[in-house]
Amino acid sequence: MTSPDEALAHSASSADAAPGTPPGAARGAHGRGAPAGADSWRSRLYRWDMKASPYVFVAPFFVLFGAFTLVPLLYTAWYSLHNVQLSALDHQTWAGLDNYQHLLSSDFFWNALENTFTIGLISTVPQLMAAVWLAHLLNYRLRGSTVWRVVMLTPYATSVAAATLVFTLLYSWDGGMVNWVLHFFGAGPVNWRESDWGSQFAVSSIVIWRWTGYNALIYLAAMQAIPTDLYESAAIDGANRWQQFRHVTIPQLRPTILFTVVVSTIGATQLFGEPLLFGGVSGSKGGSEHQYQTLGLYMYDQGWIIGNLGKASAIAWSMFLILLLVAAVNLLLTRRLRKSQ
Amino acid sequence: MRTSIRRSHRLGAFVAVAALTTGLLAGCAKDSDDGSSDDSDGGSGGKGKTTLTIGTFGVFGYKQAGLYDEYMKLHPDISIKENVTTRTDVYWPKVLTRLQAGSGTDDIEAIEIGNITEAVQTQADKFVDLGKDVDKSQWLDWKNAQATTKDGKLIGLGTDVGPMAVCYRKDMFQKAGLPTDRAKLAQLWKGDWSKYVDLGKQYMKKAPKGTKFVDSASSVYNAAVGGASERYYDKDGNVVWDKSEGVKKAWDAAMTVATSDMSAKLKQFDPTWDQGFANGTFASIACPAWMVGYIEQKSGDSGKGKWDVAAAPAASNWGGSFLGVPTATKHQKEAVALAKWLTAPEQQAKVFAKQASFPSTPSAYATLKPQADTTAYFSNAPLTQIFSDSAKTIPPQPLGPKDKPIDNAISDIGILQVEQKGKSPAEGWDAAAKEIKDVLGQ
Numbered sequence: 154m155t156s157p158d159e160a161l162a163h164s165a166s167s168a169d170a171a172p173g174t175p176p177g178a179a180r181g182a183h184g185r186g187a188p189a190g191a192d193s194w195r196s197r198l199y200r201w202d203m204k205a206s207p208y209v210f211v212a213p214f215f216v217l218f219g220a221f222t223l224v225p226l227l228y229t230a231w232y233s234l235h236n237v238q239l240s241a242l243d244h245q246t247w248a249g250l251d252n253y254q255h256l257l258s259s260d261f262f263w264n265a266l267e268n269t270f271t272i273g274l275i276s277t278v279p280q281l282m283a284a285v286w287l288a289h290l291l292n293y294r295l296r297g298s299t300v301w302r303v304v305m306l307t308p309y310a311t312s313v314a315a316a317t318l319v320f321t322l323l324y325s326w327d328g329g330m331v332n333w334v335l336h337f338f339g340a341g342p343v344n345w346r347e348s349d350w351g352s353q354f355a356v357s358s359i360v361i362w363r364w365t366g367y368n369a370l371i372y373l374a375a376m377q378a379i380p381t382d383l384y385e386s387a388a389i390d391g392a393n394r395w396q397q398f399r400h401v402t403i404p405q406l407r408p409t410i411l412f413t414v415v416v417s418t419i420g421a422t423q424l425f426g427e428p429l430l431f432g433g434v435s436g437s438k439g440g441s442e443h444q445y446q447t448l449g450l451y452m453y454d455q456g457w458i459i460g461n462l463g464k465a466s467a468i469a470w471s472m473f474l475i476l477l478l479v480a481a482v483n484l485l486l487t488r489r490l491r492k493s494q
Numbered sequence: 495m496r497t498s499i500r501r502s503h504r505l506g507a508f509v510a511v512a513a514l515t516t517g518l519l520a521g522c523a524k525d526s527d528d529g530s531s532d533d534s535d536g537g538s539g540g541k542g543k544t545t546l547t548i549g550t551f552g553v554f555g556y557k558q559a560g561l562y563d564e565y566m567k568l569h570p571d572i573s574i575k576e577n578v579t580t581r582t583d584v585y586w587p588k589v590l591t592r593l594q595a596g597s598g599t600d601d602i603e604a605i606e607i608g609n610i611t612e613a614v615q616t617q618a619d620k621f622v623d624l625g626k627d628v629d630k631s632q633w634l635d636w637k638n639a640q641a642t643t644k645d646g647k648l649i650g651l652g653t654d655v656g657p658m659a660v661c662y663r664k665d666m667f668q669k670a671g672l673p674t675d676r677a678k679l680a681q682l683w684k685g686d687w688s689k690y691v692d693l694g695k696q697y698m699k700k701a702p703k704g705t706k707f708v709d710s711a712s713s714v715y716n717a718a719v720g721g722a723s724e725r726y727y728d729k730d731g732n733v734v735w736d737k738s739e740g741v742k743k744a745w746d747a748a749m750t751v752a753t754s755d756m757s758a759k760l761k762q763f764d765p766t767w768d769q770g771f772a773n774g775t776f777a778s779i780a781c782p783a784w785m786v787g788y789i790e791q792k793s794g795d796s797g798k799g800k801w802d803v804a805a806a807p808a809a810s811n812w813g814g815s816f817l818g819v820p821t822a823t824k825h826q827k828e829a830v831a832l833a834k835w836l837t838a839p840e841q842q843a844k845v846f847a848k849q850a851s852f853p854s855t856p857s858a859y860a861t862l863k864p865q866a867d868t869t870a871y872f873s874n875a876p877l878t879q880i881f882s883d884s885a886k887t888i889p890p891q892p893l894g895p896k897d898k899p900i901d902n903a904i905s906d907i908g909i910l911q912v913e914q915k916g917k918s919p920a921e922g923w924d925a926a927a928k929e930i931k932d933v934l935g936q
Contacts, residue, residue, distance in 0.1 A: 239587055240616040240895070242594045261932060318765070325766045327759070327775075347914040433764045435902055437583075441910035442925070457587045459899050459933050460612075 226473070232466035239460035252467035262468070264443050265451040266475075268353065272428075272447060273421030276357035281413055283365050285406070288372035289398055302373070305366030317359055317430035324355045346431070352445045359427045364420070368413050375409040376402060411487055418479050422472060425449030448472050544825050546832055547575045549600035551585040554653070554815075555849030561841055565832065572828060582606050593620040599820040601829040605650050607814045608898035610640050614649060615731075615895050621649035622819040627830055632839060636890035637854040641816050650816025651837040652854035654845070656782035657884035658717055658810040660690065661789055664873060665800045666777040669702040676804035676875060683807040687718040687747045690807050694756040697777060709760045709767060709776045711752035711913045712905040717780030718744035719901075720891075721810030726901070727894030733934060735900055736927065745904070745923070752913035752922075759913055768792045782812040783852035783881045790871045803875040809887040814854065852881055859885075896933055903929035 233252055235245040256262045291301055308316070323330045324345035332342040345351045379402065387397045403410075424447045429436040431445070437454040439446025446454070448468060456465030548556075554576075556562055562574045577600055579585035586609050592598040594617075605613050613621070625648035630638055633652045641650035660683075664674045672693065673679055683689040691714060694707035701707070708714060719725050722740020727733060735741055751757050758776040760767040770776055771792035781789065781803070789801060817833040819826060835841060842853035843861050850868070853859065859882040869877060894900075908926030911917040917925070 238616075239590050240612055242591065259932070260928075322765055325764075325769075327766060328769065328773075329766075344914060347910070433761055435906040438902070438906055441907050441915060458583060458902070459896075460587075460590075461935065464935075 229466045229469050232463055233470050235463050237462040237466070239456070239462050242462075245463075248463060252464050253471070255464060256467055256471060261443060261446070261451060262471075265439075265446050265448045268439070268443070268445055269422060269424065269447045269449075272353050272357055272360075272424060272445065273418065275353065276360040276424075277414070277417045277421050279357075280361045280365050281368060281410070281417065283361070284368035284413070285372055285403075285410075287365065287369040288376055289402065291369065291373050292376045302370060305369055307366070308363045309367040311363065313359075313363070313426040314430055316363055317427055320355065320359045320362075321431055321433065346433075347441060347444075349442070349444045352431075352440055356424075356428050356431055356445050359431065360421075360424065364417070368417070371413060372406060372409060375406050379405045407490065411483070411490070415480070415483055418483070419476060422476055422479065423449055425453065429453070448475075543571055543573050544828055545573050545575055546602065546825060546829055547577055547600040548602040548604070548817075548832075549577045549579070549585070549589065550604040551579050551582045551606065553849065554604065555845040555851055556836060559841075559844045559848040561836060561844065565835060572832070574832070582608070590617070593617050593820055593822070596620075596822045599822050601819065601823040601825050602833050603818050603820055604653070605641075605816045605818050607640065607816075607893075608901075610650060610816055611727075611893040611897060612895040613818065614641060614643050618643045618647055618649055620820055620822070622821055622826060622830060623647040624649065624651055624819065624830060624833070628834055632855045632857060634854050634856060634885060634888075636811075636888055637814070639890050640893060641818075650818040651833055653815045653817060653837055654784065654813070654842070654851035655854045655885055655888075656784055656811050656813035657852060657881045657888065658720060658780055658782050658806045658812060659880050659884060660778055660804050660806050661781040661786070661872070662778035662802055662804065663774065663797070663800050664802045666702055666705055666774070667697070670697045670700045670777070672697055674802070676802055680805040684805075685807060687714060687744070687807045688750070690714070691747050691750045691756075694751065694778075695754065698754070698756050701777075705774065706758040706776045707756035707778060708751060709758050709770060709779050710762060711748040711757050712909045713762060713780050714751050715744045715748035715905060715909055716812060716901075717806065717810050718747050718808075720812045721806075721808045721888065723889040723891060725891060726897055727892050729892050731892075731894060733894065733896075733900075735904075735930060741904070745908075745919075748909050749912060749919040749922075752909060753919065757913060761910070772796070780806065780810075783877075784813060784850055786868060786872065786877065787850040790868055798871055799873055801871060802873040803877060803880055805880050806884060809884045809889070811885075811888045811891075852885065854885075856882070856886060899933040900930050903933060 232245075234248060234250070236248040236251070237245045287305065291298065291305070295301060324332075326332060326342055326344040326346065329345070331345065336342065343351045345355045383401050383405070384397055387401050392400065428439055428445045428447055428450055432439060432450075437446075437450050437458050439450045448471070452465050452468040452472070455461050455468060550556075557576060562576070566573055579588065586606065589599065589603050589605075593603075625642075625646065628648075628651065630648065634655065637652040637655060638648065641652065642648050660679070662679070667674045667679075673682065679693075683693060697707045719740055722738070722744065724734065724738050725740045726735040726738065728738075758770055760770050760775070771789060772794055774793075774797070779785075779789075786803070789797070793801065817837055819829045819833055823829050837855075839853065839855040839858035842851075842855050843858040843863075845851050846853055846858070847863050847865065850864065853862070859878065862878040862882070864877045869875070904926045907929045908922040911925050912919055912922035
């Protein structure tokens with residue numbers, strides 16, 4: 154059999170081939186000019202290696218993907234069409250689309266969907282805008298720029314649990330620091346956890362705090378790839394910093410911005426840890442009026458607290474469909490943008 | 495849920511919260527570990543030692559009281575490993591799925607009181623009937639009843655119980671012009687939690703600045719409903735939460751608290767609740783036996799000698815667990831023997847001395863010794879006397895499979911809306927009702 158070293162060498166050399174041309178065709182056994190006969194089994198092996206090796210190399214991912222994503226996904230779909238209780242997994246009864254029907258007529262589901270949307274909006278939009286702005290600042294020549302960049306990434310490295318615990322204390326209505334500051338400015342205390350907007354704002358702030366630096370670094374990387382002569386010529390044309398930012402940086406960043414929007418949207422749709430921990434003891438309810446119960450929380454509550462796995466699976470699949478929808482909309486937008494460029 | 499969370503909070507709030515993320519991952523890692531170690535059990539060490547695993551949530555105190563070491567000394571061929579999952583809402587679903595898969599369970603599984611009825615009604619065939627192996631009369635009758643199936647199978651041995659008392663701050667009561675003697679207070683509110691609430695109104699008239707009478711309305715609800723002879727299910731297993739006399743009385747008492755200014759409006763087991771103890775924001779709290787240690791820990795030195803304990807208006811229980819042996823275990827005989835030993839009166843007394851978990855075996859009561867500094871902390875109140883009197887008079891209460899979600903809906907939705915969002919009691923009740931309908935799939 155081919156040794157791993159050889160295989161690596163082959164795949165490396167095949168990378169040299171022009172894209173689109175099958176490597177085997179370009180430099181197969183013929184290319185070597187080896188005489189047929191004694192060597193033919195070797196050349197066959199070689200050809201086979203050229204064709205099969207790439208699949209072997211990518212296989213681990215797809216095997217894992219199948220085992221941990223695809224199978225559970227399909228199994229969840231199967232569950233969502235049944236009445237399954239956590240305490241009686243063996244006794245599944247066919248329910249057809251009942252679970253979905255219940256969801257569509259359930260106030261809790263629509264409420265969770267709405268919350269997911271609003272929390273997603275008020276966390277993603279300010280977050281990305283702040284990230285662009287921060288990246289722009291970091292893009293200047295700064296003393297100790299590495300330090301700044303590392304610091305930016307620390308919130309991302311913090312665990313959700315630790316961050317949320319601290320924020321929960323900051324937002325506690327009785328003796329929390331946020332209310333203390335508000336009091337300093339003469340505003341009354343806000344019950345952050347129980348008020349509708351207050352709680353959503355509080356949850357969003359945790360998300361914003363954790364992810365802004367991460368996105369800023371992505372933007373920064375993209376900004377540094379923008380050729381400096383663009384700025385130079387803009388400067389010669391008399392554009393100030395702000396105009397340079399608007400007319401050079403932002404258009405050049407467009408693909409990156411799209412990428413972060415997609416990633417953030419997916420993250421926002423799956424928002425779970427922050428609101429769960431923010432809620433404390435009964436976090437899966439998302440507040441006494443479910444005011445910050447996201448789809449993720451609703452699914453957890455139905456599945457693991459109430460024990461109704463069928464319905465929880467239906468929620469999971471609804472989330473999946475929503476994500477597909479988001480992806481589709483995004484694809485359309487991207488195409489539009491490309492055409493307009 | 496409540497029991498487990500109070501336990502986890504003994505380890506500190508941070509651990510409890512961190513358990514969700516890191517604990518889940520660690521739990522996964524442990525799982526694969528369990529699976530493989532099963533095969534190597536016989537061979538590991540080469541001495542033919544049997545490894546027994548025990549699955550628990552939070553702090554059970556067995557390790558802390560040295561019981562595992564003691565047992566291993568008595569039985570050199572046994573070694574014991576405890577698998578702790580801090581939160582019950584993570585622990586119990588995991589146990590349920592493994593029981594039904596028939597693999598991956600520990601040799602002994604702890605079952606929380608909030609889950610025992612679900613286990614009795616839906617998982618009885620997955621647990622060994624322990625009734626034949628033990629002398630049932632050593633446990634409180636109502637404790638046994640909770641773990642017994644309709645056809646008389648005992649699937650879990652009682653560990654601790656949570657008999658209720660009232661813990662109060664003598665100094666604050668005095669400033670508010672209330673009696674401070676524990677016997678007098680117990681007499682004042684004897685018979686009904688609403689009398690305790692009435693005293694709260696009196697407290698608020700002359701309350702020391704910045705203090706409230708109780709920590710929360712749901713604390714009063716929980717205490718009151720915990721002693722009702724019927725709450726969410728009747729004896730035949732029908733859901734009666736909306737007709738239950740016990741629920742109605744407890745709800746009314748809680749509503750009096752929620753609509754007045756006597757509540758500090760804290761949510762139990764939140765970090766702010768802990769701060770409430772430390773800052774002395776509230777003067778009294780319905781406290782089951784296990785909470786005594788918690789109060790001592792959270793109030794710290796500032797509360798030393800200021801706290802006192804009086805008998806509760808009515809006997810009531812909050813919390814407690816069971817040990818069950820899944821039929822799937824390969825070491826059934828050994829596991830039963832260990833579970834039996836761990837829950838015997840002598841061992842329960844040892845756990846009490848270390849961890850203040852109150853025994854479910856009355857014969858242990860005579861020998862109970864609370865830690866000296868705890869007794870001093872609570873003004874030398876006769877803790878064992880108060881709690882054992884309560885434990886013996888708790889009425890048997892039928893529980894149901896969805897007891898906990900229903901309880902959550904009333905406390906965390908209904909009562910909280912009234913207490914913190916200023917909704918009317920009727921609105922709060924309707925919100926809870928809607929939630930419960932969703933829970934029950936109606």
